[in-house]
Structures are given as structure tokens and as C-alpha cells.
Amino acid sequence: MSDRIPVRKTYKLYIGGKFPRSESGRTYEVTDRKGTFLANAALGSRKDARDAVVAARKAFPGWSAATAYNRGQVLYRVAELLEGRRAQFVDEVVAGEGLSARKAEAVIDETIDRWVWYAGWSDKIAAIHGSSNPVAGPYFDFSVPEPTGVVAVLAPQGSSLLGLVSVIAPAVVTGSTVVVLASEQAPLPAISLSEVLATSDVPAGVVNLLTGRTAEIAPWLASHMDVNAIDLTGAPEQALELEVASADNLKRVLRPDAARDADWTITPGLERLLAYLETKTVWHPIGV
Amino acid sequence: MTGKKFEYAPAPESRAIVDLKPSYGLFINGEFVDPADGRAFKTISPATEEVLAEVSEAGKADVDRAVQAARKAYDRVWSKMPARERGKYLYRIARILQERARELAVLESLDNGKPIRESRDVDIPLVAAWFFYYAGWADKLDHAGFGPSPRPLGVAGQVIPWNFPLLMLSWKIAPALAAGNTIVLKPAETTPLTALLFAEICQQAGLPPGVVNIVTGAGETGRALVEHPDVDKVAFTGSTEVGKMIARSTAGSDKKVTLELGGKAANIVFDDAPVDQAVEGIVNGIFFNQGHVCCAGSRLLVQESVYDEVLASLKRRLGTLRVGDPLDKNTDIGAINSAEQLARIRELSAVGEAEGAERWAPPCDLPDKGFWFAPTLFTGVSQAHRIAREEIFGPVLSVLTFRTPQEAVEKANNTPYGLSAGVWTDKGSRILWMAGQLRAGVVWANTFNRFDPASPFGGYKESGYGREGGRHGLEAYLDV
Structure with missing residues (x-):
């Protein structure tokens, strides 16, 4: 009975709600911290990245037009499903990050709670980041936050799940859509997260996930003219050249911050939420 | 057309889902x-x-x-x-x-x-x-x-x-x-x-x-x-x-x-408001939840120039409201919550007539048992009438008129209450001017009785x- 051979999973990309292999046909070997083979992950290409941006752009009108209440509920649902897959994520984080099972459990706890924390912001951020503006004239003047659009995210290399969730959730909760490049060395928890997203109520294309070489794909995302913002957290060494490339269409750039990105267990501030928000101010005359 | 009301078959929601203890x-x-x-x-x-x-x-x-x-x-x-x-x-x-x-x-x-x-x-x-x-x-x-x-x-x-x-x-x-x-x-x-x-x-x-x-x-x-x-x-x-x-x-x-x-909200209709939309809002404002709503639009203020049109349309609409079994999915107006509340609504309505306002209600069959009150409106209401000043908390609308925005504001604010108000006009600047003048905690513009957890409410x-x-x-x- 103990001779049963486990059925292994094929780890693929997640683009537009589907799980394609890389169009390049390439894969790379993922191992645990001791070098033991875990899986062959897709080695994403420039074309995959561009497909992912197209999918994210396509999803943006619907997702950003959803009510904040609806987005909050959809994202909370993701946390419910994460809770149900605890054991799988613990195993993957143990293998990928070399943590003890106990530490990995704490990471999963924090991951789920982080997701819930961000989900709750959906219908609250406007109450603290919007304003009615007392202009000196007969005008009603108010400012509201709006999502910036398509956000490219280079996920942190070290924290393969908690770090990943901490960089995706703040972008999607306010209505932007995301192309995320997973941790290069430990991409498997990210791929499993995409399976959770695919089976929750998150619309196809809201989150698109690539695996592969950060150094290879990041420049294509940074120079892509249909990406509105980029988070460089996962590429501190390349940050300067990526930020320069991002200037071509004046992407909003979230720079890596060694101090901030060293410990993902700390409850974040609003920086990542605000990074992907535009402020729209509306003037309207007042008079009989 | 025969002019007959379109008949609905009863569509009751099942009680079986509720498990009441004695x-x-x-x-x-x-x-x-x-x-x-x-x-x-x-x-x-x-x-x-x-x-x-x-x-x-x-x-x-x-x-x-x-x-x-x-x-x-x-x-x-x-x-x-x-x-x-x-x-x-x-x-x-x-x-x-x-x-x-x-x-x-x-x-x-x-x-x-x-x-x-x-x-x-x-x-x-x-x-x-x-x-x-x-x-x-x-x-x-x-x-x-x-x-x-x-x-x-x-x-x-x-x-x-x-x-x-x-x-x-x-x-x-x-x-x-x-x-x-x-x-x-x-x-x-x-x-x-x-x-x-x-x-x-x-x-x-x-x-x-x-x-x-x-x-x-x-x-x-x-x-x-x-x-x-x-x-x-x-x-x-x-x-x-x-x-x-x-x-x-x-x-x-x-x-x-x-x-x-409590409240005695003014629902203010200007002559440039889309009438059908306004009438729906007036009906929702006062007949929603049998008028048992603290922010109900219980005082209708209509600009004189559209008074006849609004009133005719409003009466026609009241005639289509269905009063009856709360568990029927076609019901618009359910039962008054208690005998005590029904008595209060009856008393104030009688006072309305006695003080000289004109009472109108559509023909309406009410069930024999239970507490019921037909949707009712009063015209010829003055600001001094009790039905213009006191909260009735029932399906009773008092109709007043005005000529200028300033007059509408004065009448709307002429109450000890200040919970809510409604403004109906196509002119955005006027909505905002009215919102600024009205002494009320919630102002609904071209809508009424909207609630959301993200939106503060109070008087x-x-x-x-x-x-x-x-x-x-x-x-x-x-x-x-």
C-alpha cells in the first residue's frame, strides 16, 4: 500500500484566468533549499509578459467599476479559500523558504490575515484619502481616489507567499489589475495562490502571474507602454535601470526599500495602497 | 383598454424556512x-x-x-x-x-x-x-x-x-x-x-x-x-x-x-425635475416601509407651476400600490406594526381633516384582520397644521407648495426636526445650493431613502x- 506513487502537479502560468504554459516552451528547475528537485516551473518570456498585460488591461474596466463593497467581498472570499488550503501552503513554504513547519504556519496565518486586512480597505480608503475641499468660492469641490490601471509587480524574492500577498492585495483592492512576477527561486506558492484566485470570485485577468527570471522579464514590464505603475520590490539590484525605463510613460514607481522589505510580518501602513491611486478632483458650481 | 387593474395571482413566500420556538x-x-x-x-x-x-x-x-x-x-x-x-x-x-x-x-x-x-x-x-x-x-x-x-x-x-x-x-x-x-x-x-x-x-x-x-x-x-x-x-x-x-x-x-x-423630512420637487422619476421618489420616500421611517419624506413641497401635473401623476401611482399580505412578493405596502401605531396614524389623519386639509386615498381593499392603513395624501396643508409639523410615522403624505427656492428652504427648515431632506431638480448647482441651505443630516438629491454602511446618517x-x-x-x- 505504501508504494503508491503521488500524482505530481504541473506548475504553469496564470494569465487571463487560464493556466497556459510559457509560449516559449521553456521551463526551469525549482528545488528546495537543499537542492532537491521540486518541480519544473514555466520560464516566462517577453511574450508571456505582454500577454499578461493585455489580460490585465482587459479586466481593468470591469474590476475598477465594481463597487468597493463587491471588491471587498470578493477578496475576503480569497482569504476564506486560503484558510482551507493551509496545509498545502505550509508544505510549499517549508520547501521553498526552508522554514520550520511551525514558522511556516505563522507565515500562513499572517498571509491570510494580511489578505483580510487589505480586503477591508476597499470601501474605506476613500473615506480617509478622499476629501471635500473648502475652496474660496461658490463651488462644491471634492476629491476621490481612483485606481491607476495596470500594475506590474516584481514580488519579493525571499518571502514567497506572505510577501507576494502583501504586494498583490494593495493593488487589486482599490481596483487596479496586476501582472505579478513571482519569486524566482521559490515560485511554487505563488502558482498555488493563482489556483486559489482562479476558484474564488476574482474575475479573470485581475491578477496575472508569471514565473521565470526576474532579470529577463522585469525590463519588458518596466518599458511596457500600457503598464501604469510598477513595484520594484523584487529587483533591488536592477531598480535604477528599471526606474529609468519606467520613465518612458511616467509609470508610478514603488521603489524597493531594504528596511521595509526585510520583515513582511509587520502590519503595513498605507504606502502600497496609495501608490496605485490617482486623485480625481471635481468642481461643481453652487447656486439657485 | 377596459381601465381595469391588472390582477396578480398571490405569490406568497413560504413560512416554512422559519422555525419559531413557543x-x-x-x-x-x-x-x-x-x-x-x-x-x-x-x-x-x-x-x-x-x-x-x-x-x-x-x-x-x-x-x-x-x-x-x-x-x-x-x-x-x-x-x-x-x-x-x-x-x-x-x-x-x-x-x-x-x-x-x-x-x-x-x-x-x-x-x-x-x-x-x-x-x-x-x-x-x-x-x-x-x-x-x-x-x-x-x-x-x-x-x-x-x-x-x-x-x-x-x-x-x-x-x-x-x-x-x-x-x-x-x-x-x-x-x-x-x-x-x-x-x-x-x-x-x-x-x-x-x-x-x-x-x-x-x-x-x-x-x-x-x-x-x-x-x-x-x-x-x-x-x-x-x-x-x-x-x-x-x-x-x-x-x-x-x-x-x-x-x-x-x-x-x-x-x-x-x-x-424623529423627522419630518421635506421632499422638494422643482419644476425642472423629471416628473415620473420624482413621483417614484415621492412614493418611495413616504410609502416605503409603510411610512415607518424616521427619515421618511412626509412633507412634499411642490413648486406651484408643476403642482397639478405632479399631483395627478402621484395619485395615479398611488392607485397601483398593492396593500396586503407582507409575505406576498407582489406587496408594496404591508401591515402597520401595531394597534397602538395604527391608532396614532388614524388620530393624526382625523386631525388633518378637522384642521381643514383635504384627504385623499385610492380605493383600496384592506384585509379584515390585522392593522392596515391605506396610502393617504393630504392637500391644502398649511405649515401650521399638525400633519405638517408632527411625525405621523405612517403612510400619510402632506402636500404643500412653494414658488421660489428661498421659500422652499424656509418651509423645509420650518420644523424642530432635521434628519433628512430630498431635492428633485435637473440643475446640479441648485442641488448643491439647496444642500447647503437645508438644516438636515442627510440630503438626497434625485433619489430618496438610500442607505449604505459607508455613508454617515443622523440628524x-x-x-x-x-x-x-x-x-x-x-x-x-x-x-x-
């Missing part, structure tokens, strides 16, 4: 217990006068027991719990409310008399939304604009009315728990059943005992709760008369008080103080 205890410290002196009262269906269940009447000793349970839960559990864990309980409650939504809707319609279409599509979805919204605030209080680490108040005593039994419960309990308080809540004596089902939901959610306590009873129970020396916060929704009594009895204490009281003047909903709603339950 009697209910008080919910104290996480379990149902009998009251100390064993007193009880009956709650009936206002549509049929059938007895639905027997409910315990909490005396002073029971209220004291509930407050003690809430204090203990506050000191030992709730105030020590990390905020995000507190939030998770609220999320759980929100989800169970969604799961049991239909059951709650049917029970609400049974006990209150409101149409199932309303309890199913408005009340209960909002209840869940309220918990969902405030769940998210629990671990974000630092960001709410009240300074770093705002503290909860302690034990909140909450007294709610019968017009939106479960919705008012959610407006009270969700922000209070999110802010870190524990609760003793008294539902209205004519509508206690959904609050008691909510107690079961707290059990299903695994909420620690004593965090929410529910004591049923009438005015005396409410007084015992409000005046209890170990209550830190009093929140009341109900009549202005009782609100003033509470303000007097809590004077000189350290209790923080918020009051959401000016004798409509009370404090706000419920939104970031502002947290302030009522925080030491700021």
Missing part, C-alpha cells in the same frame, strides 16, 4: 436564560394578529445581570483581544447573516409586517453589509482620524425601534463591536424575534459569551438599561420624546450618548445627535 429567554452571557421574575409577553404578527411566540420581559435584575456579563466580557476578553481577531468575529457574523438571509427576511416580515420584497432586498442585505463594513474597521482604527490607538468606551447599552428591527440592530452592534465595546441591546417589544435569532447567530459565530447580550422588554426594560450606572455608552433610536427623556436621565453622568430620533436639531455609518459612525463608540 417561547424565548433572554440572551445573557452567551446563553438563553429565564428572566428573574418569570415575566413574559407575546409578540404577534401585525398582518394577522396571530401570536408568534412568547418573549421574556427583562426586569431590573435581568438588565443588571446582562450589564455585568458585558462588563466581564469587556474586561477579560474583548478589550484584550487583538483587533484583527475581533474583526474576524464580525466577518463571521456577516457571512452567517448572508447564509441565513432568507430565514431572517421571512421572520422580519412576520414580526414587523413589512413586505417580504423589502426585508429580502433591502433590510437583510444591508444588515450583512453593515457587519461586513465595520468588520474591516476593527483593525484600522488608527487610520480612522481619531488620533493613534483610540480606545473603546466599555459597555454599550443600546435601545432600538420596531421599524427596521434587524437593520437597526446592525447599525448599533457592528460599529460598537468593531470599536471594541461589549453590548447589552434591547429590541422593541413588538419586534423582538430577529434580534433573538441574531443571538443564535452570535452562538454559531462562536462569539465569546457576554460580548453581545440581548434583553427583551418594553419601556421599563429600556429605562433600566439606559440608567444602569455601569453602562458607559447609550445609543438610542426611536422617538424624540423618549430621546429627550434619555438626554435628561444621562445628564451629569460620564455616559456618551447618541440619539437617532440635526431635535432629530438627535451622533452619526451612524461610515468612518463617522465609529466616533460614537470610541473615546476620542
Whole structure:
């Protein structure tokens, strides 16, 4: 009975709600911290990245037009499903990050709670980041936050799940859509997260996930003219050249911050939420 | 066309989903217990006068027991719990409310008399939304604009009315728990059943005992709760008369008080408003929930130039309203909540006629049993008439006219109340000018009776103080 051979999973990309292999046909070997083979992950290409941006752009009108209440509920649902897959994520984080099972459990706890924390912001951020503006004239003047659009995210290399969730959730909760490049060395928890997203109520294309070489794909995302913002957290060494490339269409750039990105267990501030928000101010005359 | 009214077949929602017990205890410290002196009262269906269940009447000793349970839960559990864990309980409650939504809707319609279409599509979805919204605030209080680490108040005593039994419960309990308080809540004596089902939901959610306590009873129970020396916060929704009594009895204490009281809202229709849309808004404004709405648009102010057109259209629309069985999915107007309330509506309507206003109601067959009042409007109403000044809290609309925006503002503000107002016009600048002039806590423009957990609600003047909903709603339950 103990001779049963486990059925292994094929780890693929997640683009537009589907799980394609890389169009390049390439894969790379993922191992645990001791070098033991875990899986062959897709080695994403420039074309995959561009497909992912197209999918994210396509999803943006619907997702950003959803009510904040609806987005909050959809994202909370993701946390419910994460809770149900605890054991799988613990195993993957143990293998990928070399943590003890106990530490990995704490990471999963924090991951789920982080997701819930961000989900709750959906219908609250406007109450603290919007304003009615007392202009000196007969005008009603108010400012509201709006999502910036398509956000490219280079996920942190070290924290393969908690770090990943901490960089995706703040972008999607306010209505932007995301192309995320997973941790290069430990991409498997990210791929499993995409399976959770695919089976929750998150619309196809809201989150698109690539695996592969950060150094290879990041420049294509940074120079892509249909990406509105980029988070460089996962590429501190390349940050300067990526930020320069991002200037071509004046992407909003979230720079890596060694101090901030060293410990993902700390409850974040609003920086990542605000990074992907535009402020729209509306003037309207007042008079009989 | 024969001019005959289109007939509907009955489409009743099944009662089978509700499992009523013959009697209910008080919910104290996480379990149902009998009251100390064993007193009880009956709650009936206002549509049929059938007895639905027997409910315990909490005396002073029971209220004291509930407050003690809430204090203990506050000191030992709730105030020590990390905020995000507190939030998770609220999320759980929100989800169970969604799961049991239909059951709650049917029970609400049974006990209150409101149409199932309303309890199913408005009340209960909002209840869940309220918990969902405030769940998210629990671990974000630092960001709410009240300074770093705002503290909860302690034990909140909450007294709610019968017009939106479960919705008012959610407006009270969700922000209070999110802010870190524990609760003793008294539902209205004519509508206690959904609050008691909510107690079961707290059990299903695994909420620690004593965090929410529910004591049923009438005015005396409410007084015992409000005046209890170990209550830190009093929140009341109900009549202005009782609100003033509470303000007097809590004077000189350290209790923080918020009051959401009566209203006599003006619904103001300008001559450039789209008439059909405005008429729908007028009907929704006063006939929604049988007019048992503190923010109801009970005074219609119509610009003289469109008076005839609006009135003709309004009367035509009133003729299509369906009054009857609250559980019928086609019903627009359900039962008046109690014999007492029906008597008050009848009395004020009689006064309206006696004072010289002209009464009109569409021909309308009312059921033999239960408490019913046909949708009614009064024309020729002057500002001095009692039906223009006093809250009727029923399906009765007083129609007045105006010529200029300034006159509309004067008439609209000529009331001791200040809860809400409606403005109907195609001109944006006029909406904003009117909004600036109106002394009311909520102004609806080209809509009416909209509610959302993200939006603060509450009154000016004798409509009370404090706000419920939104970031502002947290302030009522925080030491700021």
C-alpha cells in the first residue's frame, strides 16, 4: 500500500484566468533549499509578459467599476479559500523558504490575515484619502481616489507567499489589475495562490502571474507602454535601470526599500495602497 | 383598454424556512436564560394578529445581570483581544447573516409586517453589509482620524425601534463591536424575534459569551438599561420624546450618548425635475416601509407651476400600490406594526381633516384582520397644521407648495426636526445650493431613502445627535 506513487502537479502560468504554459516552451528547475528537485516551473518570456498585460488591461474596466463593497467581498472570499488550503501552503513554504513547519504556519496565518486586512480597505480608503475641499468660492469641490490601471509587480524574492500577498492585495483592492512576477527561486506558492484566485470570485485577468527570471522579464514590464505603475520590490539590484525605463510613460514607481522589505510580518501602513491611486478632483458650481 | 387593474395571482413566500420556538429567554452571557421574575409577553404578527411566540420581559435584575456579563466580557476578553481577531468575529457574523438571509427576511416580515420584497432586498442585505463594513474597521482604527490607538468606551447599552428591527440592530452592534465595546441591546417589544435569532447567530459565530447580550422588554426594560450606572455608552433610536427623556436621565453622568430620533423630512420637487422619476421618489420616500421611517419624506413641497401635473401623476401611482399580505412578493405596502401605531396614524389623519386639509386615498381593499392603513395624501396643508409639523410615522403624505427656492428652504427648515431632506431638480448647482441651505443630516438629491454602511446618517436639531455609518459612525463608540 505504501508504494503508491503521488500524482505530481504541473506548475504553469496564470494569465487571463487560464493556466497556459510559457509560449516559449521553456521551463526551469525549482528545488528546495537543499537542492532537491521540486518541480519544473514555466520560464516566462517577453511574450508571456505582454500577454499578461493585455489580460490585465482587459479586466481593468470591469474590476475598477465594481463597487468597493463587491471588491471587498470578493477578496475576503480569497482569504476564506486560503484558510482551507493551509496545509498545502505550509508544505510549499517549508520547501521553498526552508522554514520550520511551525514558522511556516505563522507565515500562513499572517498571509491570510494580511489578505483580510487589505480586503477591508476597499470601501474605506476613500473615506480617509478622499476629501471635500473648502475652496474660496461658490463651488462644491471634492476629491476621490481612483485606481491607476495596470500594475506590474516584481514580488519579493525571499518571502514567497506572505510577501507576494502583501504586494498583490494593495493593488487589486482599490481596483487596479496586476501582472505579478513571482519569486524566482521559490515560485511554487505563488502558482498555488493563482489556483486559489482562479476558484474564488476574482474575475479573470485581475491578477496575472508569471514565473521565470526576474532579470529577463522585469525590463519588458518596466518599458511596457500600457503598464501604469510598477513595484520594484523584487529587483533591488536592477531598480535604477528599471526606474529609468519606467520613465518612458511616467509609470508610478514603488521603489524597493531594504528596511521595509526585510520583515513582511509587520502590519503595513498605507504606502502600497496609495501608490496605485490617482486623485480625481471635481468642481461643481453652487447656486439657485 | 377596459381601465381595469391588472390582477396578480398571490405569490406568497413560504413560512416554512422559519422555525419559531413557543417561547424565548433572554440572551445573557452567551446563553438563553429565564428572566428573574418569570415575566413574559407575546409578540404577534401585525398582518394577522396571530401570536408568534412568547418573549421574556427583562426586569431590573435581568438588565443588571446582562450589564455585568458585558462588563466581564469587556474586561477579560474583548478589550484584550487583538483587533484583527475581533474583526474576524464580525466577518463571521456577516457571512452567517448572508447564509441565513432568507430565514431572517421571512421572520422580519412576520414580526414587523413589512413586505417580504423589502426585508429580502433591502433590510437583510444591508444588515450583512453593515457587519461586513465595520468588520474591516476593527483593525484600522488608527487610520480612522481619531488620533493613534483610540480606545473603546466599555459597555454599550443600546435601545432600538420596531421599524427596521434587524437593520437597526446592525447599525448599533457592528460599529460598537468593531470599536471594541461589549453590548447589552434591547429590541422593541413588538419586534423582538430577529434580534433573538441574531443571538443564535452570535452562538454559531462562536462569539465569546457576554460580548453581545440581548434583553427583551418594553419601556421599563429600556429605562433600566439606559440608567444602569455601569453602562458607559447609550445609543438610542426611536422617538424624540423618549430621546429627550434619555438626554435628561444621562445628564451629569460620564455616559456618551447618541440619539437617532424623529423627522419630518421635506421632499422638494422643482419644476425642472423629471416628473415620473420624482413621483417614484415621492412614493418611495413616504410609502416605503409603510411610512415607518424616521427619515421618511412626509412633507412634499411642490413648486406651484408643476403642482397639478405632479399631483395627478402621484395619485395615479398611488392607485397601483398593492396593500396586503407582507409575505406576498407582489406587496408594496404591508401591515402597520401595531394597534397602538395604527391608532396614532388614524388620530393624526382625523386631525388633518378637522384642521381643514383635504384627504385623499385610492380605493383600496384592506384585509379584515390585522392593522392596515391605506396610502393617504393630504392637500391644502398649511405649515401650521399638525400633519405638517408632527411625525405621523405612517403612510400619510402632506402636500404643500412653494414658488421660489428661498421659500422652499424656509418651509423645509420650518420644523424642530432635521434628519433628512430630498431635492428633485435637473440643475446640479441648485442641488448643491439647496444642500447647503437645508438644516438636515442627510440630503438626497434625485433619489430618496438610500442607505449604505459607508455613508454617515443622523440628524440635526431635535432629530438627535451622533452619526451612524461610515468612518463617522465609529466616533460614537470610541473615546476620542
